[in-house]
Amino acid sequence: MKVDGKHFRSIWFNQDTGRVQIIDQRWLPHEFRVVDLVTRADFAASIRDMWVRGAPLIGATAAFAIAEEMKHDASDTNLDEAWEELNQTRPTAINLRWALNEMRDMLRDIDVQDRAAMAHKKALEINDEDVECNRMIGVHGLEIIKKIAARKKPGEVVNILTHCNAGWLATVDWGTATSPMYHAVQAGIPVHIWVDETRPRNQGALLTSWEMNSHDIPHHLIVDNAGGHLMQHGQVDLVIVGTDRTTAHGDVCNKIGTYLKALAAKDNNVPFYVALPSPTIDWTVRDGVAEIPIEERDDNEVTHVQGKLPDGSIGSVQISPDGTPGANPAFDVTPGRLVTGLITERGVCAASPEGLAKLFPERVQG
Amino acid sequence: MKVDGKHFRSIWFNQDTGRVQIIDQRWLPHEFRVVDLVTRADFAASIRDMWVRGAPLIGATAAFAIAEEMKHDASDTNLDEAWEELNQTRPTAINLRWALNEMRDMLRDIDVQDRAAMAHKKALEINDEDVECNRMIGVHGLEIIKKIAARKKPGEVVNILTHCNAGWLATVDWGTATSPMYHAVQAGIPVHIWVDETRPRNQGALLTSWEMNSHDIPHHLIVDNAGGHLMQHGQVDLVIVGTDRTTAHGDVCNKIGTYLKALAAKDNNVPFYVALPSPTIDWTVRDGVAEIPIEERDDNEVTHVQGKLPDGSIGSVQISPDGTPGANPAFDVTPGRLVTGLITERGVCAASPEGLAKLFPERVQG
Numbered sequence: 001m002k003v004d005g006k007h008f009r010s011i012w013f014n015q016d017t018g019r020v021q022i023i024d025q026r027w028l029p030h031e032f033r034v035v036d037l038v039t040r041a042d043f044a045a046s047i048r049d050m051w052v053r054g055a056p057l058i059g060a061t062a063a064f065a066i067a068e069e070m071k072h073d074a075s076d077t078n079l080d081e082a083w084e085e086l087n088q089t090r091p092t093a094i095n096l097r098w099a100l101n102e103m104r105d106m107l108r109d110i111d112v113q114d115r116a117a118m119a120h121k122k123a124l125e126i127n128d129e130d131v132e133c134n135r136m137i138g139v140h141g142l143e144i145i146k147k148i149a150a151r152k153k154p155g156e157v158v159n160i161l162t163h164c165n166a167g168w169l170a171t172v173d174w175g176t177a178t179s180p181m182y183h184a185v186q187a188g189i190p191v192h193i194w195v196d197e198t199r200p201r202n203q204g205a206l207l208t209s210w211e212m213n214s215h216d217i218p219h220h221l222i223v224d225n226a227g228g229h230l231m232q233h234g235q236v237d238l239v240i241v242g243t244d245r246t247t248a249h250g251d252v253c254n255k256i257g258t259y260l261k262a263l264a265a266k267d268n269n270v271p272f273y274v275a276l277p278s279p280t281i282d283w284t285v286r287d288g289v290a291e292i293p294i295e296e297r298d299d300n301e302v303t304h305v306q307g308k309l310p311d312g313s314i315g316s317v318q319i320s321p322d323g324t325p326g327a328n329p330a331f332d333v334t335p336g337r338l339v340t341g342l343i344t345e346r347g348v349c350a351a352s353p354e355g356l357a358k359l360f361p362e363r364v365q366g
Numbered sequence: 367m368k369v370d371g372k373h374f375r376s377i378w379f380n381q382d383t384g385r386v387q388i389i390d391q392r393w394l395p396h397e398f399r400v401v402d403l404v405t406r407a408d409f410a411a412s413i414r415d416m417w418v419r420g421a422p423l424i425g426a427t428a429a430f431a432i433a434e435e436m437k438h439d440a441s442d443t444n445l446d447e448a449w450e451e452l453n454q455t456r457p458t459a460i461n462l463r464w465a466l467n468e469m470r471d472m473l474r475d476i477d478v479q480d481r482a483a484m485a486h487k488k489a490l491e492i493n494d495e496d497v498e499c500n501r502m503i504g505v506h507g508l509e510i511i512k513k514i515a516a517r518k519k520p521g522e523v524v525n526i527l528t529h530c531n532a533g534w535l536a537t538v539d540w541g542t543a544t545s546p547m548y549h550a551v552q553a554g555i556p557v558h559i560w561v562d563e564t565r566p567r568n569q570g571a572l573l574t575s576w577e578m579n580s581h582d583i584p585h586h587l588i589v590d591n592a593g594g595h596l597m598q599h600g601q602v603d604l605v606i607v608g609t610d611r612t613t614a615h616g617d618v619c620n621k622i623g624t625y626l627k628a629l630a631a632k633d634n635n636v637p638f639y640v641a642l643p644s645p646t647i648d649w650t651v652r653d654g655v656a657e658i659p660i661e662e663r664d665d666n667e668v669t670h671v672q673g674k675l676p677d678g679s680i681g682s683v684q685i686s687p688d689g690t691p692g693a694n695p696a697f698d699v700t701p702g703r704l705v706t707g708l709i710t711e712r713g714v715c716a717a718s719p720e721g722l723a724k725l726f727p728e729r730v731q732g
Contacts, residue, residue: 029686029687030687194693195690197565197668197685197686198591199563199565199589199590199591200589202685205669205685205686205690206685206686206687209686209687209690210687210690212690213687213689213690219690219691220690220691220692220693221665221668221669221686221690221691221692221693222668222692222693222694223565223566223590223622223623223668223694224565224589224590224591224623225564225565225590225621225622225623225626225698226622226623226693226694226695226698227626228623228625228626228629228698229622229625229660229695229697229698229699230695232625232655232698232699233655255591256589256591256592256595257589257590257591257592257594259594259595259598259630260591260593260594260626260627260629260630261626263594263626263629263630263633264625264626264629267629289598289599294595299587302563302587302588302589303571303587304673305671305673305683305685306683306685307670307671307683307684307685308683308684308685309675309681309683310681310682315675315676315683316676316683317671317672317673317674317675317681317682317683318673318674319563319568319571319572319671319672319673319674320395320563320571320572320575320587321395321396321572321575321576321579323579324561324571324575324576324578324579324585324586324587325585325586325587326586326587326588327560327586327587327588327592328588328589328592329592329595329596331595332591332592332594332595332598333595333598
């Protein structure tokens with residue numbers, strides 16, 4: 001999508017320098033920094049320390065990591081070691097393991113001397129596929145927004161609430177939850193976005209707001225507490241969020257707090273959609289609440305808040321008293337029963353075993 | 367309750383100086399400051415700008431404001447002007463209007479020369495009554511905690527989640543939601559408190575955590591997004607919150623985000639209690655969602671976060687990009703259907719017209 005009017009992806013291979021480059025998202029929205037990823041340690045740190053984040057982008061980054069690794073040592077040993085190290089960087093996003101497996105499974109079957117070239121090609125393909133998946137999510141999601149707009153008076157905005165950043169910054173391009181929004185804007189439908197700030201890391205405030213600003217999309221930043229009240233008062237027409245892992249039964253693991261918004265949507269008859277490229281589906285898991293391990297992050301993220309200081313530098317403030325510990329589960333699971341539909345690259349389906357089976361019959365085990 | 371082991375109320379009349387003093391809560395937990403309130407403007411600012419906050423404490427402060435006002439001009443005109451100015455400081459807390467009416471109704475009927483003395487006496491009574499109400503809320507709430515503790519193994523903690531600060535800092539003493547917690551600790555029941563940070567103003571992080579620290583009560587600070595996940599995993603035994611206004615039908619207006627926690631509690635069969643002294647009940651209102659006006663505060667509270675800088679000074683960071691507007695509804699309404707019970711000074715009742723009528727038969731209009 002656009003940064004100062006110029007097209008960017010969130011990760012790309014720079015043909016001139018022969019290096020993978022990313023937008024280092026730790027500095028957004030206050031600074032726009034592009035950095036090279038060279039060593040395996042660079043790639044691992046970029047995922048673990050959230051220079052890049054978002055399930056699809058994590059997968060795309062891991063694919064490039066394996067490709068770059070193959071350029072200097074294409075042995076089975078190195079392939080396995082790289083797989084292991086990268087797989088441990090973030091526990092929740094299933095796309096990470098999916099991309100690592102895609103790369104390894106393909107590379108195992110070919111000669112060592114061919115691996116570097118093939119891995120490079122495959123990583124580019126995985127990146128392009130993510131863009132195409134997300135574009136198609138936008139095409140299908142646009143139909144949902146069109147139907148809501150059709151029930152409104154001409155010119156009346158469609159109010160969409162989103163949580164965290166499932167924007168183009170969380171993917172290679174387009175975003176998942178944001179793709180229908182960008183498509184709606186391109187189709188001339190007036191939208192207004194309620195952006196959940198998404199504590200503790202404030203991805204909504206920092207990233208989704210920045211995306212909306214960059215594309216001149218009307219939006220308001222709200223605290224995570226506010227969505228229920230807005231829904232009670234008819235100020236939300238639909239919710240669209242992303243996901244880090246979706247189960248075969250349609251349960252959705254996403255940024256902590258998503259579950260609360262789904263409950264509020266249900267209580268107020270507001271449609272609640274989850275946008276996802278199919279690599280986000282973990283076909284091995286059924287009951288998300290019981291089976292998905294939830295990443296527990298540093299409590300410093302809870303006790304402190306980072307942002308821009310009055311002098312323009314980036315700093316953080318401590319909000320809690322000295323001695324108060326924090327607890328920091330990073331994700332929660334929204335049961336499929338609370339989800340109106342899953343928006344995938346193949347279309348929209350119910351968040352249920354049957355719904356997913358209809359769209360992905362090849363994945364259903366007989 | 368206690369500050370560094372010494373007993374404090376949140377507001378008191380200092381006999382030595384003849385002045386009303388408060389804890390200026392804007393600096394907690396990082397600094398403990400006591401200030402005098404002298405002029406009507408002082409009192410109005412202390413409520414409007416949240417040097418004091420919490421429905422019961424706002425009422426107690428307003429009572430003292432009228433009392434001090436009577437000492438230099440006890441005329442009807444001044445009484446009415448003071449009533450008007452103070453009534454406009456905060457729109458949601460019904461206790462404010464209740465305390466102002468209690469004072470004015472009493473003063474109207476007595477001679478101007480007697481008003482100063484009578485107003486002073488009445489303000490002290492309103493303060494003492496608040497303390498006694500809250501103590502009784504603790505006595506009744508303790509029974510609920512005892513029953514939960516009785517189902518646990520010996521020594522196993524009772525996990526209580528609370529939102530915002532309905533602590534002693536929100537009242538004259540004891541607090542509403544915290545009174546059962548303090549009583550449980552005094553009764554030797556091991557409790558652990560999940561403290562919602564309560565964006566945008568972080569009263570949980572700043573004030574409730576500070577109260578828990580001051581009384582050595584085990585607790586963890588969590589983001590407002592986390593409670594649903596904790597409930598899904600059996601880590602919350604009950605929720606107790608306060609309220610700024612309760613309707614005659616049992617709907618509960620409280621700090622924004624309370625509704626989301628009530629939905630999660632319902633979805634996970636976690637008991638959800640609301641603690642309130644009866645002046646918090648607005649007998650003129652029935653449907654809280656439709657009838658209670660919600661205070662919309664400055665969006666600066668959403669786009670910025672205040673806390674302690676690394677050098678120990680108090681400062682704020684901007685979390686959003688320049689140009690992103692915020693929306694800041696300060697309260698929401700939890701329908702009575704989601705509330706397990708109301709804990710009042712007279713006992714616990716259902717959050718329904720019938721439940722309230724049983725405890726407060728004198729208020730039921732025939």
